[in-house]
Amino acid sequence: MNVMKAINKQKKDSFSLALVVFIVSSIIWSVSSAGIKVGLVLDKGGKDDKSFNSSAYEGAMKAVKNLGIELKYVEATDSNSLESLHRNFAQKKYDLIIGIGFAQADAVKKVSALFPETHFAIVDGNVEGPNIRTLLFQEHEGSFLMGAAAAMKSKTGVVGFIGGMDIPLIRRFQKGYEAGAKHINPKIVVLNNFIGVTGEAWNNPAKAKEIALAQISQKADVIFHAAGASGSGLFDAAADKKVFAIGVDSNQNWIKPGTVLTSMLKRVDVAVYDTIESAQNKKFKAEKALFGLKDQGVDWAQDVNNEKLWTAAEKTKMNDLKKSIVSGKVTVPDYYKTK
Amino acid sequence: MWNKFKNFLPPWMGLLFGLVLCCLITPFFSEQPWHVFKVLVSSAFQSKYDFGLTLYYVTCLIFTGLSFAIPLRAGLFHIGSEGQLTLSAMVAACLAATSFFKIDSVFMNISFVFLITLISGAFAALIIALFKYFRGSHEVVIAIMLNFIFSALSLWVTVNYFQNPNSQNPESALIPENLQIFINDPLKIYFEKSPVSLFFVFAVVCCLILFLIERKTTWLQKINAYGKNRHASRRHGFSELQILMTAMGLAGFFSACAALTEIFGNSMQYKIGFSPMFGFLGIAVSLLARQNFLGILFSAFLMAALHKGASDLDLETQYLTRDFSKVLQAVIIFSVAGSYYAFNYFSKKRNKS
Amino acid sequence: MNAVEFSGISKSYVVDHNGEQQHIYACRDVEFQIQKNTIHALIGENGAGKSTLMKMLAGVETIDRGEIFIHEKKYQPKSAADAHQYKIGIVHQHFLLAENLTVLDHLILNWPKENVFANIFKKVSKTQIQNGISKIEKKFNWNFKLTAKIKDLSVGEQQRLEILKALLVNPDILIFDEPTAVLAPQEIADFLKFILDLKAQGQTIILITHKLHEVEQVADFVTVLRRGQVMHSGSMTHVSVDQMAELMIGQSLDKLEVTQNKKVYSESKFVFSALSFKLYNSEIFGIAGIDGNGQSELIAQTIEDVKKQKINYADISEDRLKFSIFSGLTLLEHMVLTHKSKFSKWGFVLKTKAQKMTEKLLTDWDIRPPELNMKIENLSGGNQQKFVVAKEMFKDPDFIIAAYPTRGVDLLAQQTIYKSLQTASTEKNKTVLLISSDLDEILQLSDRYAIICKNTVYGPFLKDQLTQTEIGRYMAGSVHVE
Structure with missing residues (x-):
């Protein structure tokens, strides 16, 4: 009985609090009144995948804070519902709808044609349309840099690559990585493995660990993953066997300091934030936006967690390499083009 | 009149009870109960497109529901529908996409593709019957194994031999345009190009026909009798193999129908993982309807509306996530299922007094 | 002193008859007493309500109306466990045995418990069981093979196991439901001797049967049931076999002609x-x-x-x-299933024909109740x-x-x-x-x-x-x- 009362009281309190917050915030919003309505459609992985989707979610939240936009995000239940989610957002007169992941390409293509007034954006998917902004990343440039880093740090002359799902996007990572390693040490051996061919591959740490241990037994001492949430398996294996691992997408240096050499940053958050900002300022352009090393859309991560692993000379060498890629002095092979 | 009506009452009472229960839970998550109620009930009918999507779910669920209900009459707990629909979806998409039958006539071409698809579904299900008859294996174990095998097989075949070159998704190529005969069917046009198709009409007709067959003919009787008493059915000289094969063959046939609904009625290609577990939702559909063929129509509709409503809750509300809406879905299904028991209990008490 | 007293017991089942629900009485205002330390025969045709009455006593069926008194105390059984407490043992007509267990397993499961937890914490040992049953085995000249599986036993042996189970709890009141139906002639003689022995030891025995000569041999009192109602209840000295048969059937029996x-x-x-x-x-x-x-x-x-x-x-x-x-399945469905060629054409059921023929069959054979859709x-x-x-x-x-x-x-x-x-x-x-x-x-x-x-x-x-x-x-x- 007491407990019920306490809960009721708490409920009342929280209710009145919520009421106050609601009134205050609606006043603020009505004052600023500039916030556009943004719908964010996340893929099956959901906003807590510590990788791709969560990066997009962070970018959108940053926009909520800085730009005062109104955000609503949803997670897809099955691939049939993707289209209906986009459609619902459009029907509710959202100004900008962002789809995360190449799986939504079809849905965005269909729905954008039906709602020409609404702005659409899609990350990683290549869709053309008068109201679609496509956000693409030059993953091969970033992974070239990772390949170079791995070759620099490898003592055995063997490095490894673990891909998530075996698709062209990940092949692009792999090709850049291999070229980067060969750029530093032409004799280096690169071991390549993929976890699977379905969406499950993004969320299978056990298999990633297995592959990592197999590569380590073949003398690999630096391993790079491009496998979303499966990557935690690699970090475990690397920490156990005292070899280096390289993270991907967001900054993963903090996960195992001392083991994670660096991370290849793919700034989905930056891309999402930029898109929202441009729409907010009425400067939205339907175009193919490329994010590369030049504008720091992809980059390598340096922070307190990995600074002891790098000598000043090595850092300089990395940054020089980065500059020469940007300037075009070093050309990075692109799987999409050479295929 | 009351007596006839009474049999239909419990599930509706249960549905109402479940909805109310859901609404009672939601204030704990800082949501407006009335709003949640509205979303759950109305999201299936919001727009023509939404209603069409719901009807697409209904179509698939009717087929998988039938695929479970028929073997259960023979006492088989058939959980292999998911595997069969995966396999036959792959077969249908690959045959159509590569124009396997080099026939000019579209009608003949489609007929052959449908025929082979239905046969492959039935064959996949027959494996269970044969193992059951010759090896005495339990159908559930075999079905689980086959679900894994078919899922892996379809994946391997699709990705390695029929992968859509224009996409990074694991999916087969689109079927050629002259074979996309359902892309402009009347239902699709009426529902604004939503996933629904004429297969919905076929599903309803299947239910009606099966209902009439059960009431008016002897064709399903042996299957039914075998399910009630295996020993007696052997002693009466009914062929066990024939009964098992018929029941499972029909089950596979209907699983394949669900696959055709997806391939020819909706996406025009085979997307790995297109089914949100239709095969297993079908079990709930069938059990809710107590295996009554007409009841399956209604319970499939209930399930589909819930599935749709639950996914929209995520979009329509502030705090209810995708996963929590599954919990609400479960609450409603439980209360519908429990309503029979509760109703029987109360009516018994009333009779006594 | 009365061991058991039935007072106004009624029990009905609801049957769906073409959409309308009808009550069919298994027992109707049953009222009689069973005296302590006697053999009381309960006779009646099948469907007269004997088995239902005994199931109520054993706590397996619920009572709609009326009361039961045991040793003049009110008795309201909710489950079979209550019957155990009141020391009522029952040997059912259809054996409640798990086919795949061995005799030993079965006895372990059914071994009388001192309390609820005893069987969970302490498994009964094989020697304990052998000692426990050897006395009964000797008395009745039985010999159980403890390792045999239930499904390998003959029907007679299965019944003996059921009787053994009932005897294990040391019951005051022991109910036999059609016990001799499955026994060989020698076994029947032994069995009748056995229940007389039991009576000598002070037990009350309720014998459900319709073999009237057995009743004549052993019973002290007899109650005749017909269609759920008591037709007669009293000492055996007052009725003859022929009278009993007449009471039971409601008409006199024709002598069977040997032709x-x-x-x-x-x-x-x-x-x-x-x-x-x-x-x-x-x-x-x-x-x-x-x-x-x-x-x-x-x-x-x-x-x-x-x-x-x-x-x-x-x-x-x-x-x-x-x-x-x-x-x-209903009676009609059974008929259509067995006589497919007669009652169906091209797979379609000839419903009126099937109904008419089945109805006639039910009346000809006096199958009660004559409900096609039951x-x-x-x-x-x-x-x-x-x-x-x-x-x-x-x-x-x-x-x-x-x-x-x-x-x-x-x-x-x-x-x-x-x-x-x-x-x-x-x-x-x-x-x-x-x-x-x-x-x-x-x-x-x-x-x-x-x-x-x-x-x-x-x-x-x-x-x-x-x-x-x-x-x-x-x-x-x-x-x-x-």
Whole structure:
């Protein structure tokens, strides 16, 4: 009985609090009144995948804070519902709808044609349309840099690559990585493995660990993953066997300091934030936006967690390499083009 | 009149009870109960497109529901529908996409593709019957194994031999345009190009026909009798193999129908993982309807509306996530299922007094 | 002093009759007393409500109306456990045994508990069980093989195990539901002696049966039930067997006419691999023997042969629940299922024809209640058996295999079944293979018979060829034939 009362009281309190917050915030919003309505459609992985989707979610939240936009995000239940989610957002007169992941390409293509007034954006998917902004990343440039880093740090002359799902996007990572390693040490051996061919591959740490241990037994001492949430398996294996691992997408240096050499940053958050900002300022352009090393859309991560692993000379060498890629002095092979 | 009506009452009472229960839970998550109620009930009918999507779910669920209900009459707990629909979806998409039958006539071409698809579904299900008859294996174990095998097989075949070159998704190529005969069917046009198709009409007709067959003919009787008493059915000289094969063959046939609904009625290609577990939702559909063929129509509709409503809750509300809406879905299904028991209990008490 | 007192007991079942619900009474205002330390017989036709009454006493069925007093205390059983507490033991007509367990496992499970937790924490040991049952075994001259599986035991042995189970709790009141229906003649004599022993030890025994001569031999008091109501209750000294039969049936019994002398025999064309000799047309051939001596194998073999030779045969099976009926299906559905060619055309059920014929069959055989759409499991045991026989005879068969056709069936039903078998053989010149453990039945009905013991068939013997003792020796397996 007491407990019920306490809960009721708490409920009342929280209710009145919520009421106050609601009134205050609606006043603020009505004052600023500039916030556009943004719908964010996340893929099956959901906003807590510590990788791709969560990066997009962070970018959108940053926009909520800085730009005062109104955000609503949803997670897809099955691939049939993707289209209906986009459609619902459009029907509710959202100004900008962002789809995360190449799986939504079809849905965005269909729905954008039906709602020409609404702005659409899609990350990683290549869709053309008068109201679609496509956000693409030059993953091969970033992974070239990772390949170079791995070759620099490898003592055995063997490095490894673990891909998530075996698709062209990940092949692009792999090709850049291999070229980067060969750029530093032409004799280096690169071991390549993929976890699977379905969406499950993004969320299978056990298999990633297995592959990592197999590569380590073949003398690999630096391993790079491009496998979303499966990557935690690699970090475990690397920490156990005292070899280096390289993270991907967001900054993963903090996960195992001392083991994670660096991370290849793919700034989905930056891309999402930029898109929202441009729409907010009425400067939205339907175009193919490329994010590369030049504008720091992809980059390598340096922070307190990995600074002891790098000598000043090595850092300089990395940054020089980065500059020469940007300037075009070093050309990075692109799987999409050479295929 | 009351007596006839009474049999239909419990599930509706249960549905109402479940909805109310859901609404009672939601204030704990800082949501407006009335709003949640509205979303759950109305999201299936919001727009023509939404209603069409719901009807697409209904179509698939009717087929998988039938695929479970028929073997259960023979006492088989058939959980292999998911595997069969995966396999036959792959077969249908690959045959159509590569124009396997080099026939000019579209009608003949489609007929052959449908025929082979239905046969492959039935064959996949027959494996269970044969193992059951010759090896005495339990159908559930075999079905689980086959679900894994078919899922892996379809994946391997699709990705390695029929992968859509224009996409990074694991999916087969689109079927050629002259074979996309359902892309402009009347239902699709009426529902604004939503996933629904004429297969919905076929599903309803299947239910009606099966209902009439059960009431008016002897064709399903042996299957039914075998399910009630295996020993007696052997002693009466009914062929066990024939009964098992018929029941499972029909089950596979209907699983394949669900696959055709997806391939020819909706996406025009085979997307790995297109089914949100239709095969297993079908079990709930069938059990809710107590295996009554007409009841399956209604319970499939209930399930589909819930599935749709639950996914929209995520979009329509502030705090209810995708996963929590599954919990609400479960609450409603439980209360519908429990309503029979509760109703029987109360009516018994009333009779006594 | 009364051990049990029934006061105004009623129980009804609801039956769906074309959408309308009707109440069918299994018991109606039942009122009688059972005195302590007596053998009280409860007789009545099948469906008269005896079994229901006893199930209520055992806590298996709920009571709609009325009260039961045990030792003059009010008794409201909610489950079988309550019956245990009141020291009521029951031996059911259909055994409640788990087929795949061994005898030992079964005894461990049913071993009387000191308290709820005893069986969880302490497993009963094998020696403990052997000691526990040896006294009872000796008294009744039984010998249980503890390692045998239940499903390998014969019906008779299974019943003995049930009795043993009931005796283990040291009951004050012991109920036997149709105990002698499955026993061999020698066993019956032993059994009757055994219950007299039990009475001498101070126990109260309720004996449900319809074998009136058994009642006459052992019972002190008798209660006759008909259609759920008490027709008579009182001391045995006041009623004769004939009176009891009349009370039970509501009419006097015709004497069964023995007609086999008029028959014309000719060798039948059927060949059965289980039998080394030929059967004749228009004869009833009996196979006598104690249960579990190979009858089921003989039946299975014969049915296989019959099917191979494509003979139109009627199959009255040895186990009605297992082989003859589909519980969950209605009577009408059973008829359509068995007589597909008669009641369907191109797969479509000829409903009016089927209904009319089935209705006629139910009235002809006096199957009660005559409800076409009633699920078969709601019929009483005797009515089920009558329905099975009726349904099979409707085939107009050339050959009839009747295994234990009257097991657990009341007198009137027994008469009907006997008559139908005789009509088939005399008037229609059909062959009947009658398998039974009831020796009287075999001797009364059959023209020739054989005796089965330990999977060997001895015979054929003519009707008066052997004396009772000789038959007994064959059945016990103490005669060796070269």
